[in-house]
Amino acid sequence: MKSHKHPLVTPTRSVDGGSWAGSRHVSPVETWLFNRLMDLMGDPAVSVHFWDGREHYRCPHSQPVGLMRFMDRTTFWRLLANPTLHFGDSFSAGRIQVEGDLVGFIEAVYDAKVRRTRPGALQALIKRGLMRPGRSNSLSDSRDNIFHHYDLGNDFYRLWLDDEMAYTCAYFADPRMTLEQAQAAKLDHIARKLQLRPGEQVVEAGCGWGGLARHFARHYGVHVRAYNISPSQIAYARERAQAEGLDDRIQYIQDDYRNIRGKYDVFVSVGMLEHVGVRDYKTLGRVIDRSLKDDGRGLIHSIGQNRPEPLSAWTVKRIFPGAYTPTLRQMMDIFENPGFSVVDVENLRLHYAKTLEHWLARYERHEGEVRKMFDDFFVRAWRLYLSASIANFRAGSFQLYQVVFTRPSKHDMAWTRAHLYQGQPPPQPRA
Amino acid sequence: MKSHKHPLVTPTRSVDGGSWAGSRHVSPVETWLFNRLMDLMGDPAVSVHFWDGREHYRCPHSQPVGLMRFMDRTTFWRLLANPTLHFGDSFSAGRIQVEGDLVGFIEAVYDAKVRRTRPGALQALIKRGLMRPGRSNSLSDSRDNIFHHYDLGNDFYRLWLDDEMAYTCAYFADPRMTLEQAQAAKLDHIARKLQLRPGEQVVEAGCGWGGLARHFARHYGVHVRAYNISPSQIAYARERAQAEGLDDRIQYIQDDYRNIRGKYDVFVSVGMLEHVGVRDYKTLGRVIDRSLKDDGRGLIHSIGQNRPEPLSAWTVKRIFPGAYTPTLRQMMDIFENPGFSVVDVENLRLHYAKTLEHWLARYERHEGEVRKMFDDFFVRAWRLYLSASIANFRAGSFQLYQVVFTRPSKHDMAWTRAHLYQGQPPPQPRA
Numbered sequence: 001m002k003s004h005k006h007p008l009v010t011p012t013r014s015v016d017g018g019s020w021a022g023s024r025h026v027s028p029v030e031t032w033l034f035n036r037l038m039d040l041m042g043d044p045a046v047s048v049h050f051w052d053g054r055e056h057y058r059c060p061h062s063q064p065v066g067l068m069r070f071m072d073r074t075t076f077w078r079l080l081a082n083p084t085l086h087f088g089d090s091f092s093a094g095r096i097q098v099e100g101d102l103v104g105f106i107e108a109v110y111d112a113k114v115r116r117t118r119p120g121a122l123q124a125l126i127k128r129g130l131m132r133p134g135r136s137n138s139l140s141d142s143r144d145n146i147f148h149h150y151d152l153g154n155d156f157y158r159l160w161l162d163d164e165m166a167y168t169c170a171y172f173a174d175p176r177m178t179l180e181q182a183q184a185a186k187l188d189h190i191a192r193k194l195q196l197r198p199g200e201q202v203v204e205a206g207c208g209w210g211g212l213a214r215h216f217a218r219h220y221g222v223h224v225r226a227y228n229i230s231p232s233q234i235a236y237a238r239e240r241a242q243a244e245g246l247d248d249r250i251q252y253i254q255d256d257y258r259n260i261r262g263k264y265d266v267f268v269s270v271g272m273l274e275h276v277g278v279r280d281y282k283t284l285g286r287v288i289d290r291s292l293k294d295d296g297r298g299l300i301h302s303i304g305q306n307r308p309e310p311l312s313a314w315t316v317k318r319i320f321p322g323a324y325t326p327t328l329r330q331m332m333d334i335f336e337n338p339g340f341s342v343v344d345v346e347n348l349r350l351h352y353a354k355t356l357e358h359w360l361a362r363y364e365r366h367e368g369e370v371r372k373m374f375d376d377f378f379v380r381a382w383r384l385y386l387s388a389s390i391a392n393f394r395a396g397s398f399q400l401y402q403v404v405f406t407r408p409s410k411h412d413m414a415w416t417r418a419h420l421y422q423g424q425p426p427p428q429p430r431a
Numbered sequence: 432m433k434s435h436k437h438p439l440v441t442p443t444r445s446v447d448g449g450s451w452a453g454s455r456h457v458s459p460v461e462t463w464l465f466n467r468l469m470d471l472m473g474d475p476a477v478s479v480h481f482w483d484g485r486e487h488y489r490c491p492h493s494q495p496v497g498l499m500r501f502m503d504r505t506t507f508w509r510l511l512a513n514p515t516l517h518f519g520d521s522f523s524a525g526r527i528q529v530e531g532d533l534v535g536f537i538e539a540v541y542d543a544k545v546r547r548t549r550p551g552a553l554q555a556l557i558k559r560g561l562m563r564p565g566r567s568n569s570l571s572d573s574r575d576n577i578f579h580h581y582d583l584g585n586d587f588y589r590l591w592l593d594d595e596m597a598y599t600c601a602y603f604a605d606p607r608m609t610l611e612q613a614q615a616a617k618l619d620h621i622a623r624k625l626q627l628r629p630g631e632q633v634v635e636a637g638c639g640w641g642g643l644a645r646h647f648a649r650h651y652g653v654h655v656r657a658y659n660i661s662p663s664q665i666a667y668a669r670e671r672a673q674a675e676g677l678d679d680r681i682q683y684i685q686d687d688y689r690n691i692r693g694k695y696d697v698f699v700s701v702g703m704l705e706h707v708g709v710r711d712y713k714t715l716g717r718v719i720d721r722s723l724k725d726d727g728r729g730l731i732h733s734i735g736q737n738r739p740e741p742l743s744a745w746t747v748k749r750i751f752p753g754a755y756t757p758t759l760r761q762m763m764d765i766f767e768n769p770g771f772s773v774v775d776v777e778n779l780r781l782h783y784a785k786t787l788e789h790w791l792a793r794y795e796r797h798e799g800e801v802r803k804m805f806d807d808f809f810v811r812a813w814r815l816y817l818s819a820s821i822a823n824f825r826a827g828s829f830q831l832y833q834v835v836f837t838r839p840s841k842h843d844m845a846w847t848r849a850h851l852y853q854g855q856p857p858p859q860p861r862a
Contacts, residue, residue, distance in 0.1 A: 345776035408827035
């Protein structure tokens with residue numbers, strides 16, 4: 001089993017080594033500074049206790065939905081210096097503790113931020129030290145970034161994903177669906193949006209563990225070439241396609257989307273765009289343009305946001321190096337140069353919140369097994385990541401866009417979208 | 432009745448006054464130049480005859496779908512100097528004639544252009560003398576521009592619009608619908624997207640002849656304040672609301688959208704954005720932001736395009752001064768600053784082609800009446816405008832976007848879009 005080391009998180013040391021840092025006394029300056037930060041953050045509906053055990057911030061407008069504790073002064077000052085980075089690391093190290101509902105606590109913080117209509121001083125403050133959203137990921141960067149996340153081991157993801165290993169937003173056509181049903185419903189929703197016809201050629205960029213290709217080949221009779229740079233995901237996908245007798249219709253290719261070759265009826269990419277640097281969106285557009293036949297069409301499914309802001313420094317550092325969630329405007333870099341028509345955009349953000357709720361519940365059920373694979377820091381970090389993601393989608397700071405596009409002169413798209421909501425989807429992929 | 436004078440369209444004069452221009456002989460240079468222009472335009476599937484009565488261009492790839500004639504040499508040279516402006520004026524003056532299906536002819540031209548993936552030399556050529564897309568419309572410009580088009584007289588539009596006077600894309604939920612049914616279906620589609628609830632306050636920017644406000648007030652029990660700067664449209668709208676007993680729920684206000692005051696649950700604008708300069712999209716966003724309550728939502732319905740290009744010089748000069756059709760990227764200027772969530776984008780371009788087919792058929796049926804109101808130039812110009820619009824929407828050079836947006840933290844939007852396609856819409860507005 002792998003062990004993740006976090007050398008930056010050393011045992012508490014006082015900032016100046018003197019007795020001041022060791023004192024449990026909270027100075028009025030510390031209280032004032034923290035309340036100023038909360039003010040800039042829109043006064044989230046939370047309560048915050050300091051290392052003296054006493055409450056030093058309480059939302060002035062509404063009942064706190066959660067309580068957070070600084071375990072020591074050093075953590076407090078680290079947080080002030082770079083809140084988005086050090087909240088995550090300090091939480092993971094157990095030096096910030098949240099009592100009660102973690103998701104609700106984070107949601108209160110995001111909600112206050114989202115309700116601030118104008119990006120203000122806080123933006124300038126929290127952008128310190130964050131990634132540049134415009135950075136481009138080279139082929140080798142991309143490999144390193146993807147290894148960091150997706151090669152934590154299939155055994156780890158198997159603990160809390162559905163049995164097809166879909167690691168993207170599901171579609172709860174009915175909110176009572178199981179996670180398995182909703183992941184299959186997502187694939188059917190996409191297949192219907194793309195109006196797949198038997199025998200067509202589909203290319204997929206960023207195929208994860210290969211579930212979309214299996215579902216499309218099995219239920220829609222299409223041929224799929226699916227690209228992914230993660231070796232452990234590709235190995236898993238090939239094994240399953242073979243075991244399920246689908247390897248005559250699916251080719252899993254361990255390569256970058258920029259190396260896609262051939263001509264296809266359909267281009268599809270679910271949850272890869274977050275790992276494509278904004279500067280490469282035009283490249284992606286060129287790849288799609290040269291890959292699509294004259295009557296081709298496609299769909300891109302990606303996390304997005306309303307305004308262009310970097311992901312939190314902590315997320316980029318610990319969870320998704322090189323990741324970025326685009327605005328719809330930025331996504332148009334993909335479609336505009338090749339002159340594609342955008343025919344449908346659907347925002348499924350609340351479906352992602354629900355998907356993540358299922359993942360978090362399964363993660364918590366399997367905490368003991370995760371703990372055998374990784375250290376405490378990792379266990380808490382992933383709890384925070386899943387919880388914060390739920391909060392982001394609920395509060396509306398993250399969106400989930402499905403964008404359908406066609407060649408500009410394609411005329412035989414569906415007359416309305418009614419067909420997406422009529423009739424039965426194909427049977428579930430596995431009994 | 433009004434008469435439109437077109438001083439620029441004087442009787443044919445030779446370009447140099449000599450016998451060369453009067454000669455019916457076509458020089459090899461003229462043939463070569465024209466074929467070069469056709470090449471730049473992607474070799475449209477048409478045939479072109481010159482003033483000597485002979486064919487000098489024929490599509491090298493496919494059977495021509497239409498035939499165009501230059502009636503004289505001067506018209507030919509004018510067209511070369513500024514094709515997008517002078518095609519329209521020369522057609523309207525009868526100096527360019529198209530035999531057979533005018534829509535099919537124009538569609539062949541647009542189709543060739545749309546299929547050229549990269550904007551190239553042609554772009555540079557045809558942009559000569561065109562409007563700047565970035566221009567802003569001042570309040571008085573806006574008034575002049577709107578008067579030019581919408582104050583041609585209600586009697587004129589009544590000849591070929593539906594009986595609610597909707598001058599925007601209809602929604603043919605079923606392609607066999609009548610125009611009247613499809614215009615009502617469009618309003619129901621919008622009402623469902625907005626999830627209108629009885630008693631809510633709606634503000635409409637650019638209300639035309641007021642049909643949306645009447646439909647919403649009558650069938651959804653909401654209160655509507657509808658803004659429009661066209662006096663003849665407002666007068667018509669007020670009269671009808673009173674006659675139909677809706678004036679307790681509708682206020683028609685003769686004013687610019689920038690002067691909207693008050694707080695509303697819903698913002699809606701159908702077919703106004705085309706008259707808002709791109710530079711004012713952020714202003715429009717601010718107007719919406721200050722007008723919407725905390726759980727507000729809205730819809731903007733507008734003609735759009737895949738890449739940012741000005742409307743044809745002729746359209747801007749003769750039909751829609753100050754008009755521009757934005758890309759989705761440009762539309763994001765409205766939503767991004769106030770941090771709105773875009774929750775749904777639908778592209779209804781083929782529905783606009785069908786709407787225009789209905790309008791053109793009615794226009795042709797009433798040609799005799801139009802001819803009593805306006806001169807021949809006007810009659811042909813409007814035939815060209817309606818035909819070219821059909822061709823633009825069919826060929827995919829125009830799009831029709833309906834964009835639904837909400838406050839970022841609004842959580843009670845519909846879980847899926849299935850409700851748009853279920854159950855019966857309310858009964859038709861008029862027996």
